[in-house]
Amino acid sequence: MNEAPSAPLVRVRGLKMHFPVHAGLLRRHVGDIKAVDDISLDVNESETLGLVGESGCGKSTAGRAVLRLYDITDGSITIDGTDISNIDQDKLRHLRPKMQMIFQDPQASLNPRMTVAGIVGEPLVEHMSLSKNERLDRIYELMDAVGLARSFANRYPHEFSGGQRQRIGIARALALHPKFIVCDEPIAALDVSIQAQVVNLLEDLQERFGLTYLFISHDLSMVRHIADRVAVMYLGKIVELAPRDELYATPLHPYTQALLSAVPEPDPVRESQRKHIILTGDVPSPANAPVGCNFCTRCPKAEDICRQIDPEFREVAPGHFTACHFVTDTTRKTAGSTAGNEANT
Amino acid sequence: MSEAGAAVLEVKDLKTVFETGLGAVHAVNSVSFDLMPGELLGVVGESGSGKSVTMMSLIGLLGSTSAIVDGAHVNFDGKDLLKVSEDELRAVRGAGIGFVFQDPMTSLNPVFTVGFQLMEPLRNHMGLSKSAARMRAAELLDLVGIADATRRLSDYPHQFSGGMRQRVMIAMALACDPKVLIADEPTTALDVTIQAQILELMKELRNKIGMAIIWITHDLGVIAGIADRVMVMYGGQIVEQAPVNELFQNPQHPYTRALLKTVPNIRGGRAERLRVIEGQPPIMFSSPRQCTYHTRCTHAFERCLKFDPDRLKIGEGHDVACFWDPVTGEPRDE
Numbered sequence A: 001m002n003e004a005p006s007a008p009l010v011r012v013r014g015l016k017m018h019f020p021v022h023a024g025l026l027r028r029h030v031g032d033i034k035a036v037d038d039i040s041l042d043v044n045e046s047e048t049l050g051l052v053g054e055s056g057c058g059k060s061t062a063g064r065a066v067l068r069l070y071d072i073t074d075g076s077i078t079i080d081g082t083d084i085s086n087i088d089q090d091k092l093r094h095l096r097p098k099m100q101m102i103f104q105d106p107q108a109s110l111n112p113r114m115t116v117a118g119i120v121g122e123p124l125v126e127h128m129s130l131s132k133n134e135r136l137d138r139i140y141e142l143m144d145a146v147g148l149a150r151s152f153a154n155r156y157p158h159e160f161s162g163g164q165r166q167r168i169g170i171a172r173a174l175a176l177h178p179k180f181i182v183c184d185e186p187i188a189a190l191d192v193s194i195q196a197q198v199v200n201l202l203e204d205l206q207e208r209f210g211l212t213y214l215f216i217s218h219d220l221s222m223v224r225h226i227a228d229r230v231a232v233m234y235l236g237k238i239v240e241l242a243p244r245d246e247l248y249a250t251p252l253h254p255y256t257q258a259l260l261s262a263v264p265e266p267d268p269v270r271e272s273q274r275k276h277i278i279l280t281g282d283v284p285s286p287a288n289a290p291v292g293c294n295f296c297t298r299c300p301k302a303e304d305i306c307r308q309i310d311p312e313f314r315e316v317a318p319g320h321f322t323a324c325h326f327v328t329d330t331t332r333k334t335a336g337s338t339a340g341n342e343a344n345t
Numbered sequence B: 001m002s003e004a005g006a007a008v009l010e011v012k013d014l015k016t017v018f019e020t021g022l023g024a025v026h027a028v029n030s031v032s033f034d035l036m037p038g039e040l041l042g043v044v045g046e047s048g049s050g051k052s053v054t055m056m057s058l059i060g061l062l063g064s065t066s067a068i069v070d071g072a073h074v075n076f077d078g079k080d081l082l083k084v085s086e087d088e089l090r091a092v093r094g095a096g097i098g099f100v101f102q103d104p105m106t107s108l109n110p111v112f113t114v115g116f117q118l119m120e121p122l123r124n125h126m127g128l129s130k131s132a133a134r135m136r137a138a139e140l141l142d143l144v145g146i147a148d149a150t151r152r153l154s155d156y157p158h159q160f161s162g163g164m165r166q167r168v169m170i171a172m173a174l175a176c177d178p179k180v181l182i183a184d185e186p187t188t189a190l191d192v193t194i195q196a197q198i199l200e201l202m203k204e205l206r207n208k209i210g211m212a213i214i215w216i217t218h219d220l221g222v223i224a225g226i227a228d229r230v231m232v233m234y235g236g237q238i239v240e241q242a243p244v245n246e247l248f249q250n251p252q253h254p255y256t257r258a259l260l261k262t263v264p265n266i267r268g269g270r271a272e273r274l275r276v277i278e279g280q281p282p283i284m285f286s287s288p289r290q291c292t293y294h295t296r297c298t299h300a301f302e303r304c305l306k307f308d309p310d311r312l313k314i315g316e317g318h319d320v321a322c323f324w325d326p327v328t329g330e331p332r333d334e
């Protein structure tokens, strides 16, 4: 593999995260849910990599695994030059300030017995030595940044609306000036104006501090706005990865094509005239993925080969990767890899 | 949607106040609306504008909190839900009105399997046997697009993805064929293909069993595709209400107009920066005495600071609470 001009901040190779399935009275191990099954990707410094795909395809699991919130099943993860694939939680703790996560489920990730100031200030207490006043200043600064009124500082999470709670989680993730943030559906619970505020905020912070984001979302319009490159996941695997404009203009994988065609239009007249590619067929379970291409049970273009051979994830145009038998390769064989098409190295 | 005929749900002058350490928070301020059988009513509005609290108030879901709920009436199925006993309310929530919570983890119990939680209402409210309830539960999971449904009944909530938990919630709310389904941001965690599938399912249920639906969402694309009528909330009030096409083509309230401009589009050009509505939403320490939007409104004039505008009918099924007339660009006549 050719050396990229600058090493990516995050480098993931052959990542697998399987959850065991137990059954019967004796809870015997009968199989695995392959939530993330062999994904490779790079996130370059100061870029936003969008990660999209249908519900249950493994986006959150991938995001959590990359930050080592799980003990991974297989593969390697390097962040800012440190291989964190197998290091223990104690060593990880020292690296935590650098890498943060904004969680999908704000309710589940906020301690109900702590006030907002307590929640946002907790990482400051744990990792920085600030005076009480300095800490409060920083807490206020963070609350301003995410658009929460300072007078809310002593309220508890249940006293907030869904969108307000999500912003508490964002303020907390920003507290320690992280370099890399996994944003798991950070704006799904917000109204469009506040979504725009938060996205603008994330972009400002990126510009000011050179932040790097893995931005998980099912909102394709928002991803188009914020991401530099986009990875599309389906059933535990990445099926397409490309620069943003290219992905939206010329999606190559049949799943990406279906996904883009299904985005509703915010206009009832245009909406009623829109053509969807409707996917039919069984949605397979990650505990029992089909033989061949993972998408073959629903793919409108599937042929026999798809039900037999798992297509390779390969670069088909510069920087444009996909895993489909029917996409023709337009790159020269010497093209450099920036997204990591070689698994398990 | 039947024009004439009685509403299934009739809400009049609903008010909710929270007692907090900082004083009273007026989260819902005289909200009134009707829901017709088989109608799909979309609810949009700023985060914190009172959408969830309105819906939770009207079926007594704020029970243990510091909330004071008051109002003229909430009529459903011949009862005033503001006056009935807690037991009767529980029965209504079990079978008459299905509710999908915004935050799935608040209403899924982490220590019970999903199957158990789905089967419980089927056994209690529909009187199904254990094996019948189990079959119906699997059928419901399948209906909301969860693969391998029978096996997944024995999984716990944490073993489901965010969007799957949302779909479990939808399945639970649909379990007893309710007359009214209130869905609070039910598809925020769902990708477009599964969302489309859920929306189809909703339309089908409404046609088949005449279920009326209240759909709270931030996604104007979803509203455009599914709603018959839309209510816009701001500062704990309904500031505009209109049939869906009318709302998109002829928005009247300055908040609605601003909201429609903030949506990023997937097909047009890509803006460098997203538009926002400048300013902060109000903190409602008292019931409104002025227009709650005036601090952010580009059209505000003296009247807006002196009075709280009433809802004014301006067309068929279309009303707006604003003193300014976007057609003339002038204040409305007093």
Ligand SMILES: Nc1ncnc2c1ncn2[C@@H]1O[C@H](COP(=O)(O)OP(=O)(O)OP(=O)(O)O)[C@@H](O)[C@H]1O
Binding pocket: A158, A159, A160, A161, A162, A163, A164, A189, A190, A191, B018, B019, B020, B025, B027, B045, B046, B047, B048, B049, B050, B051, B052, B053, B054, B065, B066, B102
């Ligand atoms: N238990 C509570 N105590 C005090 N205030 C509360 C409580 N619950 C909600 N509120 C306040 O009431 C207001 C309305 O909240 P609500 O949850 O209805 O908003 P929403 O419109 O559903 O917003 P979102 O779109 O973010 O979910 C908010 O300002 C919120 O902070």
Ligand SMILES: Nc1ncnc2c1ncn2[C@@H]1O[C@H](COP(=O)(O)OP(=O)(O)OP(=O)(O)O)[C@@H](O)[C@H]1O
Binding pocket: A019, A033, A034, A035, A053, A054, A055, A056, A057, A058, A059, A060, A061, A062, A104, A218, A286, B158, B159, B160, B161, B162, B163, B164, B189, B190, B191
């Ligand atoms: N702790 C766990 N135990 C068993 N299975 C799990 C666990 N966590 C996730 N899974 C399964 O792994 C798969 C992927 O889940 P994940 O949460 O990563 O999906 P997602 O892409 O984030 O979906 P969504 O968009 O709905 O949030 C799902 O089938 C889920 O049920």
Ligand code: SF4
Binding pocket: B253, B254, B255, B291, B292, B293, B294, B295, B297, B298, B299, B300, B301, B304, B309, B321, B322, B323, B324
């Ligand atoms: S009443 Fe006045 S302040 Fe309120 S929205 Fe209308 S013009 Fe703006």
Ligand SMILES: [Mg+2]
Binding pocket: A059, A060, A061, A104, A184, B161, B162, B163
């Ligand atoms: Mg997720």
Ligand SMILES: [Mg+2]
Binding pocket: A161, A162, A163, B051, B052, B053, B102, B184
């Ligand atoms: Mg809400």
